Amino acid sequence: MDDSFVMLAAWRRTRVQDDVRIRMAETFSGAAVSITITSVTDVLSFWVGAFTNFKSVQIFSIYTGTAVVMLYIYHITFFGACMAISGFREAQNRHALLGIRVKPKSEAHNHSLLYRVLCAGGISTTKPYEVEDNKDHAVMLFCRNVIAKNLNKVFFKVLVLLVFALYISVALWGLITHSKEGLERSRLSREDSYSVAYYNVEEKYFRRYPYRVQVVISGDYNYSDPKIRDEVESVISQMENTTYVAESLFTDSWLREFMPLVESNKLWYDINIDTEEDFIYNLEDLFLNSPSNPFYQDVVFNENRTRIIATRYVLQITNLGFIHEDTWMMQELRDICDRSFLNVTVFQPFFIFFDQFLVVADTTINAVVVAGVIMILVSLVFIPNPCCAIWVGFSIISIEVGVMGYMSLWGVSFDAISMINLIMCIGFSVDFSAHISYAYLSAKVNTPAERVEAALHDLGMPILQGSVSTVLGIIALSFAPSYIFVTFFKTIFLVMFFGACHGLFLLPVLLSLFGPASCSSKHHHEKDDDKERADPDPQLGASNYGFDYGIDLVAMPVEGGTSNGRISVVGTPAFDLTTPRTESGADSGERHTIQRQISPESDKDEGIVTSGDSSQQSSIGKTQGERFSQEAAVQRCRQLETPLKRRHPKRRHSVATETQRSPLPLFPFSPHRPAYRAQLSEFFPRESLSALPPLQTNIHNGGAEQSKREKRSSSSNRSSKHKPPATGGKRKSALPVAAFANPIFRKDEISRL
Numbered sequence: 001m002d003d004s005f006v007m008l009a010a011w012r013r014t015r016v017q018d019d020v021r022i023r024m025a026e027t028f029s030g031a032a033v034s035i036t037i038t039s040v041t042d043v044l045s046f047w048v049g050a051f052t053n054f055k056s057v058q059i060f061s062i063y064t065g066t067a068v069v070m071l072y073i074y075h076i077t078f079f080g081a082c083m084a085i086s087g088f089r090e091a092q093n094r095h096a097l098l099g100i101r102v103k104p105k106s107e108a109h110n111h112s113l114l115y116r117v118l119c120a121g122g123i124s125t126t127k128p129y130e131v132e133d134n135k136d137h138a139v140m141l142f143c144r145n146v147i148a149k150n151l152n153k154v155f156f157k158v159l160v161l162l163v164f165a166l167y168i169s170v171a172l173w174g175l176i177t178h179s180k181e182g183l184e185r186s187r188l189s190r191e192d193s194y195s196v197a198y199y200n201v202e203e204k205y206f207r208r209y210p211y212r213v214q215v216v217i218s219g220d221y222n223y224s225d226p227k228i229r230d231e232v233e234s235v236i237s238q239m240e241n242t243t244y245v246a247e248s249l250f251t252d253s254w255l256r257e258f259m260p261l262v263e264s265n266k267l268w269y270d271i272n273i274d275t276e277e278d279f280i281y282n283l284e285d286l287f288l289n290s291p292s293n294p295f296y297q298d299v300v301f302n303e304n305r306t307r308i309i310a311t312r313y314v315l316q317i318t319n320l321g322f323i324h325e326d327t328w329m330m331q332e333l334r335d336i337c338d339r340s341f342l343n344v345t346v347f348q349p350f351f352i353f354f355d356q357f358l359v360v361a362d363t364t365i366n367a368v369v370v371a372g373v374i375m376i377l378v379s380l381v382f383i384p385n386p387c388c389a390i391w392v393g394f395s396i397i398s399i400e401v402g403v404m405g406y407m408s409l410w411g412v413s414f415d416a417i418s419m420i421n422l423i424m425c426i427g428f429s430v431d432f433s434a435h436i437s438y439a440y441l442s443a444k445v446n447t448p449a450e451r452v453e454a455a456l457h458d459l460g461m462p463i464l465q466g467s468v469s470t471v472l473g474i475i476a477l478s479f480a481p482s483y484i485f486v487t488f489f490k491t492i493f494l495v496m497f498f499g500a501c502h503g504l505f506l507l508p509v510l511l512s513l514f515g516p517a518s519c520s521s522k523h524h525h526e527k528d529d530d531k532e533r534a535d536p537d538p539q540l541g542a543s544n545y546g547f548d549y550g551i552d553l554v555a556m557p558v559e560g561g562t563s564n565g566r567i568s569v570v571g572t573p574a575f576d577l578t579t580p581r582t583e584s585g586a587d588s589g590e591r592h593t594i595q596r597q598i599s600p601e602s603d604k605d606e607g608i609v610t611s612g613d614s615s616q617q618s619s620i621g622k623t624q625g626e627r628f629s630q631e632a633a634v635q636r637c638r639q640l641e642t643p644l645k646r647r648h649p650k651r652r653h654s655v656a657t658e659t660q661r662s663p664l665p666l667f668p669f670s671p672h673r674p675a676y677r678a679q680l681s682e683f684f685p686r687e688s689l690s691a692l693p694p695l696q697t698n699i700h701n702g703g704a705e706q707s708k709r710e711k712r713s714s715s716s717n718r719s720s721k722h723k724p725p726a727t728g729g730k731r732k733s734a735l736p737v738a739a740f741a742n743p744i745f746r747k748d749e750i751s752r753l
Contacts, residue, residue, distance in 0.1 A: 143460030171405025432503030
């Protein structure tokens with residue numbers, strides 16, 4: 001479900017007024033990298049588990065990794081097609097379930113509360129930019145305005161780092177002091193099964209002599225040879241002398257019973273065992289002559305019963321305490337077998353579990369480390385920034401350590417079941433980190449604080465949706481009377497909780513302190529200076545004709561001219577350009593514009609006349625990686641009361657000449673400029689453009705008197721021949737009359753508005 005939420009979040013950031021094909025293109029361009037990173041990392045993390053020593057883990061890893069591949073294909077094909085169909089439904093304001101046309105919320109005030117909650121939606125055909133119909137989701141606003149705003153404060157940064165230090169300390173303490181290896185037998189049964197009580201009583205009262213171990217010597221050995229018999233006796237004696245094997249009184253050995261019988265009857269019956277044939281004959285005739293003999297099945301002959309091919313001996317285990325002593329006993333017996341030249345094997349049905357105890361810790365650590373390295377490399381490929389890759393890897397390690405530490409405190413042991421979950425958790429942990437890192441790096445803003453706000457606004461909601469939906473999907477397993485299901489719930493819950501906390505709190509703080517923007521911000525102004533010198537007046541360049549950003553604002557001249565260096569910002573393009581209204585002059589219920597005065601001496605570059613790097617963060621442009629709604633634009637207009645200060649006051653030339661190639665399309669034009677008029681006629685009615693007065697002004701030094709060059713330029717502006725302002729020095733430039741942000745409208749659309 002995580003990829004679905006990411007794609008839906010990208011769809012939600014598109015403009016409802018745009019064509020469905022444009023919205024789909026923007027959705028896939030915004031979500032493709034994120035879902036590809038998560039899918040590739042999930043697949044690789046699962047397929048790493050296919051190289052472990054446990055068959056159950058191999059089967060699970062191969063199956064789940066292949067399923068993730070199919071899910072990725074499903075998302076970019078079938079799910080995308082469903083989104084396109086839903087987009088056409090949204091364009092017609094049809095209900096998601098019933099398919100009937102519904103009214104937008106701005107026009108549904110006269111309907112019942114039930115209708116407004118369950119039916120109303122979409123945008124108005126007559127007022128597509130109505131604030132009430134174009135609001136961001138409440139969770140997105142919460143992530144940006146509450147979480148991100150607080151994380152940008154020093155107090156909360158320090159608090160997050162302190163909480164993280166406490167979190168990792170407790171995790172390491174739990175991992176060191178409370179971790180257990182192995183799967184207890186009682187946990188393989190249902191909690192309400194009688195076998196659980198049996199295993200518990202056995203563990204409590206019968207650990208002194210818990211079980212017996214079989215020693216099998218297989219191979220074509222000649223037991224009539226004294227060297228073979230001595231080696232067999234030596235192996236059994238060494239095992240009896242270990243810590244966890246009882247004395248010889250409890251050992252069942254057919255050889256120890258047969259050899260005294262031969263010695264005691266040798267004189268009476270003339271028994272000879274010097275040859276292999278005589279040894280086998282006397283063994284069958286004197287000792288194994290009845291199936292009732294307890295050693296009858298401890299010797300295996302070949303088909304014609306001429307050779308011994310296998311023998312068995314039984315040892316009694318004793319003095320076992322906790323579960324680790326079982327593995328130590330098994331390893332000690334196997335070491336004795338390895339030192340013998342005979343083919344000796346020790347076996348007990350519980351050894352299957354003890355084998356897991358020996359390798360589960362090392363196998364888990366190796367799988368986690370290898371998968372973590374692969375995750376970092378994949379993240380570096382899709383997010384080509386070393387800082388982000390390092391912090392993604394750090395988050396993966398931190399989440400895995402936290403899961404292992406806290407699951408130990410929660411009573412989960414390291415076994416094959418938890419190892420499967422830990423390998424699966426690697427893929428889950430990288431999802432949150434990759435989403436936030438990519439959103440932070442690709443944000444169309446400069447400062448770390450703005451990048452944090454943009455990242456959390458865009459992907460904070462998908463992270464919350466993915467983590468909460470995953471926990472809700474498996475919460476039923478917590479009530480199952482099975483250790484396997486409960487363990488699965490505990491590990492997935494921990495990784496989802498810690499992953500969401502890392503993505504929403506820790507990683508934004510680390511990126512804002514040590515991320516790419518904070519590392520490179522000190523060089524930002526120097527790079528902008530070079531760009532400005534390379535393109536001294538890009539207002540006249542073709543790059544300004546790209547319409548890509550979604551603020552519906554237009555800069556209009558203030559009535560009475562601009563000799564004081566002040567201009568007016570008018571909200572929303574849906575108005576008659578020839579008759580802009582003020583906020584107080586708008587009629588009730590009529591779509592109106594909002595005028596506010598700004599000055600070139602303002603504190604910040606607001607995108608009307610921009611300089612250098614601040615054009616990237618213009619409030620009229622694509623601020624903080626999002627498309628402003630009309631409500632945000634109006635709110636921003638009301639903040640434009642303070643004077644503008646030039647970012648570089650020592651420069652001689654005008655602020656208006658310092659505009660670098662900006663994401664905002666800036667149009668210096670007059671009705672007598674055919675080229676600019678032709679460009680604007682693609683978007684606005686011709687009658688509106690023809691009524692606009694020409695404007696030529698100088699805002700240098702707060703509205704000083706025009707120079708001779710300005711007067712010549714102003715006079716030429718009133719004629720059909722116009723020359724662009726000269727460059728260099730104290731160059732005076734034409735103030736842009738209109739700054740259009742994303743006027744992607746056809747003529748008929750503007751006329752209808």
